[in-house]
Amino acid sequence: MKRRIKTLFIIIGLFLVGNISYGQFIGYPFYKYYSSQDYHGGIQNWKITQSQNGLLYVANNFGLLEFDGTNWNKYSLESGTKCRDVFVDTDGKIYIAAQGDFGYYVPNELGKLAFVSLADSIPGENRNFDEAWRVFKKNDRLLFCTFDDIFIFNISGELLDIVDPETDPDNFFLVNNQLYLNQSGSGLSIMENGNVKQAEFGDLFKNMTISGILEINNNQLLISTLKSGIYLKTGNTISIWNTSNQDIFQSSNINQMIRLKSGEIAIGTQNEGLFLLNSKGSIKMQLTKGRGIENRTVLSLYEDIQGNLWLGHNNGISSVALNSPFEHLNEQTGLPGTGYDALLLRDTLYLGTNNGLYFKNILNKNTTFQKVKNTTGQVYNIEHLHNSIIMGHHSGTFNINNGEASILSETPGTWTFLDLKNHPEYVLQGNYKGICLFKKSENGIKFHHKLEGFEESSRVMEEDEDGNIWMTHGYKGVFKLNLSEDLKSVQSEYYGEEKGLPSKVLINVWRLNNNLIFSTESGLYEYNKKQDRFIKSSFLSEYFPENVQFVSFTEDALGNIYFVSTTETGVLEKSTNGNYNKHTAVFNQLINALNDDLHNIIPLEANKVLFAAKEGFIFFDNSVQKLQDIDYNVIFTKISISNSKEDSIITYGREMRGDKVSFKQINKGIEIPFKDNSIRIEYSAPYMNGQFQNEYQYWLENNEVGYSEWSVRTAKEYTNLKEGDYTFHVRAKNIHGQLSSVATYEFTILPPWYRTNWAYGLYIFLGLITSVLVFVIFELRYKKKTEIITEEKEKEITRIDSELKTSEQKLEHLKNEKLKSEIKLKNKELATSTMHLINKNSFINSIKSNLNNISKRSNNQEVKHEIGRVIHNIDKNISADEDWEHFSIHFDQVHGDFIKRWQKDYPNLSPQEMKLSAYLRMNLSTKEIANLLNISVRGVEIARYRLRKKLELERSDNLQEFILKY
Incomplete structure (x- = not known):
């Protein structure tokens, strides 16, 4: 990248020119031609x-x-x-x-x-x-x-x-509610109160064909003629409007003249295309065949709502974007090829393309760009250095003088030049194979020598405040360069991902706000000298997403920052408080127009830049109003029923509301038969700036959940719609991102005949008839069945008698089963009693334990003797093992031999664990189990844990559920 800040000398030179008015010819407005x-x-x-x-x-x-x-x-x-x-x-x-x-x-x-x-x-x-x-x-x-x-x-x-009129008119004009007539032989007349009479100055035009009349300042009339030029009527005086251009107006054959919203005058001619004039009649711009438009004959003119000027040709129609801040410098201005770099030096503009270097004096509106001799081929750079114009070219470095290029260095691929702060007498050059040094002299700059020690292609370079030269490579990363004291070699230090950069590709360095900013594929970075690494830059962070990728930057003399990123193009307009106002919408029309090889934005002067484009350059004037807020609507252009045979038109989108034409739906009772349940809806937004880039969103209420994605399609078809009420919504977004109001269209798809109300009535009637018939049929069948049943009853009585004996046997069997159930119930009660017995024994054991403790603590031998007798009686009467044996017998009777089966499948279980299993099978609580086992609640939990391990259960398995299901 070349340096974006020109020397002070250049800036002073630009302002000495008087801040060149770009009403002067630079490029042509954008236009669209319709054949x-x-x-x-x-x-x-x-x-x-x-x-x-x-x-x-x-x-x-x-x-x-x-x-x-x-x-x-x-x-x-x-x-x-x-x-x-x-x-x-x-x-x-x-x-x-x-x-x-x-x-x-x-x-x-x-x-x-x-x-x-x-x-x-x-x-x-x-x-x-x-x-x-x-x-x-x-x-x-x-x-x-x-x-x-x-x-x-x-x-x-x-x-x-x-x-x-007495004399046949040739043309008519309505000016300030006054009708003027141009009459052959008698001149200009007016119509008043139903009579035609000659205007007080009309005889001056008796031999002229008037083509236009406009009222301008101070009740003056501007009168254009077909072949006699343009005249100004002030009071009773008629004079030539602009004597210096009168010959041009006469030879051009003026067909129409209109006044634009800007106050300028547009003139359509027969031979010389379109002229744009200021209020004094000076020509600001001329568009004709091959120079801004496709046809030299302009029969009619009209300025639309958006400020576009429409031209009706003898063959075709053109739309010229006069209100746009953009102008195109392309082959129609004499500039072939893709734009790469530019330089404005005083009143001469130099433009470098892939075809060579071109120049023109921008104050001369009648000239096109001329090619500088000996510059054929790829131009990368054009600079004003040390009072010389220096061109960087694929073939080397050239000096430009008097429209001719002379070779300074044959080192191929000159990318850029850099003035050295610490060595002001030298200029650094970046090229395909490294960097070279040029020395300044009285006659300009001259090649000095190639610097050793660095062979990388050096397209983008900037120098920091310490004299370090930062060179960024498109796919290798960043290099910090330092020149040797004898200026013969270069020491380089590489900075890549290990130095804080997100990657080594797509990195550029820019001088913005007098600081070096590095753009990467993941946002902006800056160099931290103390850490010797790159860190995320907060500069401009409030205006862009964090990881946006920029491809080009530049800054003009007012501090406005122009940018191109992978997602948007725009300008950050600097305000007096140092903040920026971001504008991007107007730049949407540059989509797909910019040079995508080497993006470049070149500042010309304050508020004026050039964008390198695929075809030449695009000039942007930031001082021109960038965008108008204009209300616009989507209209329906055609709504039809579509089927395989033919389209049946419902409407072309217009209806009469009384005596007025309306584009909004008035008749909302549109009913479509179910057999025609495929509908096609066509629509358009008559916004004429970039009209073919308008995008639309649509939504069919009762069929879709919300708006569709944005698309450029202007029709939507729905097939096989169900019956019901529908509302189609559509809205537009123009090239500037402005939304239109929502247009709606309501319609109803009728149900098929078999789902209509009369069909349902028929279904009810048929249902009633069917019900009656069914009743009669069932009544007859019932009588017949009654006779059959009577006969069968007698047989059934006999059969029942024979089966009675069998029933008595079954009853005896049921009695036996009942007795078994009673026995089982008693077994359960016995098991419960056994439980109580165990509990009692547990209680007595605890008493026994307490008595032992008392005996140990007592010194009275008589007391110890009596306590010993009590303990002996307790031991004599308690037999816990026998109790457990009884409990096991009754427990197995109730629980299907659980203890036997359990002991067989898990023989390694201790008696204590067998008891715990039985109690868990009985679904007893932890506290109850603790009392039965004569241990603490914590002891029960530990016992449960040990039992789980012996049963080899997973952590997700429930112990009690496992035992209950066993």
């Missing part, structure tokens, strides 16, 4: 206008053209004649003047424009006119101007008056 094949009409376009909702209308040789921002529609007259003029009233009616006819277009029952002739209401002697040339609305009157008569109608379409 007759695009709009499917005739070649000539006589008038252009626009409706309040943004639709564009053109009076064409083949009829009326309509442009909705996506598609062109053509409405031909039945007679097939040419349409000469078009006017759209505030009520949406579209009035036209045509060959042999005039009238208006309104939507029919389907919403398609249909023509209503007003000329047919004219009396027979006046009906046979040749051309209806103009249509105007004056107050509440409509004026249809033919070359014979002027027909006056009211807004209801009733003929009020016919004005017959």
